[in-house]
Amino acid sequence: xxxxxxxxxxxxxxxxxxxxxxxxxxxxxxxRLRGQGLKVRAIEAGSDVGGTWYWNRYPGARCDVESMxxxxxxxxxxxxxxQWTERYAAQPEIQRYLRHVSERFDLxxxxxxxxxVTQAIYDAGANRWRVQTDRxxxxxxxxxxxxxxxxxxxxxPEIEGCERFAGASYHSGHWPHxxxxxxxxxxxxxxxxxxxxxxxxxVAEQAARVLVFQRTPNFSLPSRNAPMDPQEQQRxxxxxxxxxxxxxxxxxxxxxxxxxxxxxxxxxxxxREQMLEAGWARGGTGLGRTFNDVVRDPAANEVVADFVRRKxxxxxTNPEVAEALTPRDxxxxxxxxxxxxxxxxxxxxxxxxxxxxxxxxxxSIEPQGVRTRDQLHPVDVxxxxxxxDAMTGAMLAVDIRNGAGRSLRDTWADGPKTYxxxxxxxxxxxxxxxxxxxxxxxxxxxxxxxxxxxxxxDCIGWMRTHGKQRIEARTDAQEHWVTxxxxxxxxxxFAKANSWYTGANVPGxxxxxxxxxxxxxxYGEKCAAVAQGGYTGFVLDAAAG
Ligand code: FAD
Ligand code: NAP
Numbered sequence: 001x002x003x004x005x006x007x008x009x010x011x012x013x014x015x016x017x018x019x020x021x022x023x024x025x026x027x028x029x030x031x032r033l034r035g036q037g038l039k040v041r042a043i044e045a046g047s048d049v050g051g052t053w054y055w056n057r058y059p060g061a062r063c064d065v066e067s068m069x070x071x072x073x074x075x076x077x078x079x080x081x082x083q084w085t086e087r088y089a090a091q092p093e094i095q096r097y098l099r100h101v102s103e104r105f106d107l108x109x110x111x112x113x114x115x116x117v118t119q120a121i122y123d124a125g126a127n128r129w130r131v132q133t134d135r136x137x138x139x140x141x142x143x144x145x146x147x148x149x150x151x152x153x154x155x156x157p158e159i160e161g162c163e164r165f166a167g168a169s170y171h172s173g174h175w176p177h178x179x180x181x182x183x184x185x186x187x188x189x190x191x192x193x194x195x196x197x198x199x200x201x202x203v204a205e206q207a208a209r210v211l212v213f214q215r216t217p218n219f220s221l222p223s224r225n226a227p228m229d230p231q232e233q234q235r236x237x238x239x240x241x242x243x244x245x246x247x248x249x250x251x252x253x254x255x256x257x258x259x260x261x262x263x264x265x266x267x268x269x270x271x272r273e274q275m276l277e278a279g280w281a282r283g284g285t286g287l288g289r290t291f292n293d294v295v296r297d298p299a300a301n302e303v304v305a306d307f308v309r310r311k312x313x314x315x316x317t318n319p320e321v322a323e324a325l326t327p328r329d330x331x332x333x334x335x336x337x338x339x340x341x342x343x344x345x346x347x348x349x350x351x352x353x354x355x356x357x358x359x360x361x362x363x364s365i366e367p368q369g370v371r372t373r374d375q376l377h378p379v380d381v382x383x384x385x386x387x388x389d390a391m392t393g394a395m396l397a398v399d400i401r402n403g404a405g406r407s408l409r410d411t412w413a414d415g416p417k418t419y420x421x422x423x424x425x426x427x428x429x430x431x432x433x434x435x436x437x438x439x440x441x442x443x444x445x446x447x448x449x450x451x452x453x454x455x456x457x458d459c460i461g462w463m464r465t466h467g468k469q470r471i472e473a474r475t476d477a478q479e480h481w482v483t484x485x486x487x488x489x490x491x492x493x494f495a496k497a498n499s500w501y502t503g504a505n506v507p508g509x510x511x512x513x514x515x516x517x518x519x520x521x522x523y524g525e526k527c528a529a530v531a532q533g534g535y536t537g538f539v540l541d542a543a544a545g
Contacts (some may be wrong), residue, residue: 023051059202124403153393224283251519253447415512419473477537
């Protein structure tokens, strides 16, 4: 993205709050801020609302938090009228839901689509953000809220020759709107993260052949997805308020996961096995929360990892393929655990071949296919499911500068530092939704998004009623928070994994464990205490400048 501003074609438009992004976060921000009487605008790069669910249209895309939980809580009427059709909603349904929200609450009139924010410069004298778009528009706003998403910047792999490939190629995070027809084709899939694990079984049903290029195997758990049971849906709807309270009081924002109370090492091998079998049968990521020390104690972790490894070997008929699919290089649950429908079973199909890049490394992409050290693998279509420049990518794609002209890129050159994942010292009146330093990607994100949007909206409302115009995180409060985030992470096994949580998937990105591991409930209490204390850790000014 160019850092050079395009000259404005029109006079700057002025709003109270500018929201960047129109996914779950941006939509709710528009609703809340406009409801408080603010003049609001949202700018969205896509042609419609949905964010993640607008861009990630690959076959098999669906949530892995149950639909009834992966939904807004702010409107009891919305909760009651929307009918989910599956236990885990697929991408088209989630996007329909978000479109419905945008229409039901009349949010679209504040959103400008097909437009990217390229630059935002804070004018200290005027106490305003001057924002530039790629369409040459300038917008001035008192409040700038980045609802740009944690997983919204697709990352292409650093493989030589990608541009030479003669067939069609797609990144999962930028999937075409028209269905891709794989019939009769040989399809190469690069990557074996959550995305591929959903996509491969679907592509294998249609394509003549699928070649999966795997560098690192991941742990995947069965989803047990099923049509939504109408009675169960009704039961939850009758108890929605209680469920929402439980979500906010839980570590992960998911009410249906039991809060583990026992160590994996304190129960007998027979009981452990029964507990793990129950989690496996229930489906979803809850299995990783069977014991309270899975992400703290290597021995406890091994109990769960060993269980899943045995399941992989039981599912995949070829023992060599099973072993290649079995993760042995990281602790289970320290990289995003995957959830699938028939992923491992797909390798029993005659038209699916696993290419183990640890044994035969990927060298280049050629016009005809993928070259590994030992051979050329001809393919007609290439799918890159190679992930995202996560958590900081979208923020840093915008040239954000403070009143002293210092850029956020320079400020975060050694890794992101934030106060509560909401604000950055030196950057007044700038908020982030689910920024680094908040539970974000380690939680049910809709719960975390609503908590952030509520906190930001309440803060802006409080400032207005108290005659304050400028809020900025204090450097000492930020340092204290960053230390706390690191201490909590260092007490776990998370930081040991080469995951996108640490930026390890992007060459040159500073290695910092970005999300906050203290849990949704504890984090929510800390944010509430900051607000109740009159925004402790922030400097608040009545006057601009
Ligand atoms: P996004 O949905 O990412 O929206 C951000 C929007 O900002 C995008 O539309 C983007 O175009 C726009 N934008 C970014 N930069 C700019 C700019 N400079 N100018 C203009 N517009 C910009 N989370 C869960 O909790 N459970 C799940 O099951 C789950 N499944 C997922 C499945 C996939 C395939 C992926 C990729 C993520 C998944 N997530 C899941 C995480 C998901 O990203 C969040 O749950 C949620 O949708 C994020 O909403 P958001 O509004 O914060 O960000
Ligand atoms: P990802 O987890 O980052 O996986 C990317 C994959 O691409 C990895 O297997 C990686 O291998 C591989 N890769 C990258 N560069 C490569 C190269 N040069 N050569 C070979 N392989 C390469 O990305 P993702 O699968 O898109 O998932 C990202 C996140 O989105 C998830 O963790 C999750 O939070 C969310 N998501 C959720 C769901 C869901 O179930 N609801 C579905 C999809 C996505 P290495 O591991 O070796 O780097």
